[in-house]
Amino acid sequence: xxxxxxxxxxxxxxxxLQVFNNRRKIIKAAGSLPLxxxxxxxxxxxxxxxxxxxxxxxxxxxxxxxPAEAVKNYTNYYEFTTNKTDSTKLAQALKTSPxxxxxxxxxxxxxxxxxxxxxxxxxxxxxxxxxxxxxxxxMVVPWIGFPLQKMLSKFKPNSRxxxxxxxxxxxxxxxxxxxxxxxxxxxxxxxxxxxxxxxxAFMATGMYGEEMPKQNGAPLRLVIPWKxxxxxxxxxxxxxxxxxMPQTSWNISAPNEYGFYANxxxxxxxxxxxxxxxxxxxxxxxxxxxxxxxxxxxxxxxxHLYNNMNLKRYx
Amino acid sequence: xxxxxxxxxxxxxxxxxxxxxxxxxxxxxxWNNQLGANPVEMLHxxxxxxxxxxxxxxxxxxxxxxxxxxxxxHSYRRMLGLYAFFYASMHLLVFIALDVNFSWTFFLxxxxxxxxxxxxxxxxxILLPLTATSxxxxxxxxxxxxxxxxxxxxxAAITAILHYFLLVKSDLLKPVIYAAYIILLFSFRxxxxxxxxxxxx
Numbered sequence: 001x002x003x004x005x006x007x008x009x010x011x012x013x014x015x016x017l018q019v020f021n022n023r024r025k026i027i028k029a030a031g032s033l034p035l036x037x038x039x040x041x042x043x044x045x046x047x048x049x050x051x052x053x054x055x056x057x058x059x060x061x062x063x064x065x066x067p068a069e070a071v072k073n074y075t076n077y078y079e080f081t082t083n084k085t086d087s088t089k090l091a092q093a094l095k096t097s098p099x100x101x102x103x104x105x106x107x108x109x110x111x112x113x114x115x116x117x118x119x120x121x122x123x124x125x126x127x128x129x130x131x132x133x134x135x136x137x138x139m140v141v142p143w144i145g146f147p148l149q150k151m152l153s154k155f156k157p158n159s160r161x162x163x164x165x166x167x168x169x170x171x172x173x174x175x176x177x178x179x180x181x182x183x184x185x186x187x188x189x190x191x192x193x194x195x196x197x198x199x200x201a202f203m204a205t206g207m208y209g210e211e212m213p214k215q216n217g218a219p220l221r222l223v224i225p226w227k228x229x230x231x232x233x234x235x236x237x238x239x240x241x242x243x244x245m246p247q248t249s250w251n252i253s254a255p256n257e258y259g260f261y262a263n264x265x266x267x268x269x270x271x272x273x274x275x276x277x278x279x280x281x282x283x284x285x286x287x288x289x290x291x292x293x294x295x296x297x298x299x300x301x302x303x304h305l306y307n308n309m310n311l312k313r314y315x
Numbered sequence: 316x317x318x319x320x321x322x323x324x325x326x327x328x329x330x331x332x333x334x335x336x337x338x339x340x341x342x343x344x345x346w347n348n349q350l351g352a353n354p355v356e357m358l359h360x361x362x363x364x365x366x367x368x369x370x371x372x373x374x375x376x377x378x379x380x381x382x383x384x385x386x387x388x389h390s391y392r393r394m395l396g397l398y399a400f401f402y403a404s405m406h407l408l409v410f411i412a413l414d415v416n417f418s419w420t421f422f423l424x425x426x427x428x429x430x431x432x433x434x435x436x437x438x439x440x441i442l443l444p445l446t447a448t449s450x451x452x453x454x455x456x457x458x459x460x461x462x463x464x465x466x467x468x469x470x471a472a473i474t475a476i477l478h479y480f481l482l483v484k485s486d487l488l489k490p491v492i493y494a495a496y497i498i499l500l501f502s503f504r505x506x507x508x509x510x511x512x513x514x515x516x
Contacts, residue, residue, distance in 0.1 A: 069352075074352035082484075085352075135484070137353055137356070182486045253485055254484075254485070270428070271429065272428065272429060272431045273431055274425050274428045281352045282352065284348075285345060285358070286413065289416075
């Protein structure tokens, strides 16, 4: 029996020993794109290929991004723990594939959808947005995903759909934070339909040129840049179109502190601390705080959504 | 005699070293950029928590002495109290220097948002006179009034814990543990007083 070998490596494919020994120097010295392009990234990052060379979407800002390490190791993920660094490790227990999203309520195309099918129908784009937490810290993140509007409109919401409700996975076996009652589980967030359909609203499946890390909300998380971070719900398994305003988790927990709208607003303080400034992650000890902007700086795009609304009352 | 004295001062030095360890570790971590994504917050909250821990330890000395009859620890009460003040001072310094950047406007902005900062400041204002009158000579000079004044440390513990309660968003576990511990110490004191009153004159 003839056993065929794999195609042998021809001599011209073998890297010259001298070149190999100096590979680091060469790459460093070259610093030019054509040479870096030859470096076999593809073989190393075959899996996350999907998240490389993503086109920049509209509304993406030309801002210096926060170091990825800071973003990956400082997350509020109460489903695992209330500690912002321990969540990185604990969240790895989550199984993010296969993943399904249930669409319910006031829409034509309700039902159970595979995440892959949703991803296939929505081409990826990158958006660099500011992210401001209600705890007065912030960061700048290059999210990868698709506009929420594009995803939602495919389910054909009807005219009774005034609100959209999002629900996080409930799985206390792996999400060990759900065994304690710090919040009402599962975590629920919501948007008014016009907020959800605003082109700034984003559904993210990746960041920093790779698949979304589990602690940052894999496989599917919301990003609403003009609202406080707790609106940007993680690990979404259910989306419901409804006629009435959803009961959201933080609002249930402390209605006088966390409103349904939760728009970033330096003029409306949290009852216990000021919202006028924010600590930008990734800075040093002596980096001063940054002044918080109304609607987190997205006022020109979203302020009209709240015309004639008393923002102090509807916080 | 001399040997005993030597050992006594040796243990005191060791106690100082132990009390300073958290501070040294924090400084080293800050120097090596190992305080995580939000270094100022890490410094600030860690120093604050150590101040509260030392406050609790200070309050533990007397019950420990009376109930478990461990003698010789009473001289450490002042040391622990002063370290509570030290960590509280560092905690406040981080707030003033790194959080509000020595700006009155920023300070007032935070201050006017209600009780959270106020409880912190009140705690510090209580600790100030206690620290100032902590010396032996002051203790002798003030006599009875010294004891009365230093009962304020319980108030400081209460305001410190309220300060902690107002910081957290929904996970009250840690402040609840501190509060429970302080209540436990309170009940010890109460019991001691009852026992004392029962004794025939």
